[in-house]
Amino acid sequence: MNCSRAVAACCLWRLRTGRLQPLSAYGRRISVRFCSSGMTLDNINREAVDRIIRVDHAGEYGANRIYAGQMAVLGRTSIGPVIQKMWDQEKDHLKKFNELMVAFRVRPTILMPFWNVVGFALGAGTALLGKEGAMACTVAVEESIAHHYNNQIRTLMEKEPEKYEELLQVIRKFRDEELEHHDIGLEHDAELAPAYTVLKSIIQAGCRVAIYLSERL
Ligand SMILES: [Fe+2]
Numbered sequence: 001m002n003c004s005r006a007v008a009a010c011c012l013w014r015l016r017t018g019r020l021q022p023l024s025a026y027g028r029r030i031s032v033r034f035c036s037s038g039m040t041l042d043n044i045n046r047e048a049v050d051r052i053i054r055v056d057h058a059g060e061y062g063a064n065r066i067y068a069g070q071m072a073v074l075g076r077t078s079i080g081p082v083i084q085k086m087w088d089q090e091k092d093h094l095k096k097f098n099e100l101m102v103a104f105r106v107r108p109t110i111l112m113p114f115w116n117v118v119g120f121a122l123g124a125g126t127a128l129l130g131k132e133g134a135m136a137c138t139v140a141v142e143e144s145i146a147h148h149y150n151n152q153i154r155t156l157m158e159k160e161p162e163k164y165e166e167l168l169q170v171i172r173k174f175r176d177e178e179l180e181h182h183d184i185g186l187e188h189d190a191e192l193a194p195a196y197t198v199l200k201s202i203i204q205a206g207c208r209v210a211i212y213l214s215e216r217l
């Protein structure tokens with residue numbers, strides 16, 4: 001079994017699919033059931049699900065790069081373990097969206113190399129302002145991501161919520177964890193960062209652009 005097929009098999013196993021056929025290497029029609037809900041490759045709104053999984057994967061990837069940048073600067077300071085704990089949760093988020101991309105055959109955004117560099121630079125750059133700068137970045141980004149996840153929850157609820165129940169569960173869980181990160185940022189003096197309000201506004205404007213582009217490209 002080559003590497004990509006092994007990953008696909010592993011991911012599909014993790015999804016605990018009900019009726020499962022292996023992914024075809026030649027693009028044959030497959031039927032994947034997402035956990036116990038009725039969400040399959042055949043009956044979902046492809047456009048909406050593609051867009052949701054692609055942008056969320058990009059967002060979680062970007063979050064991982066931000067925390068990597070913060071850890072590169074502040075990893076050995078007293079705030080290091082706090083940042084590491086949030087990063088560990090982001091790793092789980094990214095892992096889940098990697099699995100969903102394979103299961104639902106969604107391609108990543110073409111902007112991944114760009115988010116790699118921009119995410120790390122944002123994390124490291126704000127961390128160079130000090131612990132408060134890093135936490136201000138966390139507050140700004142996590143608030144934007146939580147807002148974005150809430151929009152997606154509304155979108156799926158307006159369609160057929162029972163069909164998308166398990167995707168909704170993933171998004172709700174991650175939304176709650178992003179809000180925890182937001183609160184941790186506030187508890188660790190985010191608001192004491194230099195030019196906090198301006199910094200937060202600039203980062204959140206960047207997040208809105210990143211979301212817009214990652215949904216479409
Ligand atoms: Fe996340």
Ligand SMILES: [Fe+2]
Nearest residue numbers: 142177178181
């Ligand atoms: Fe987060």
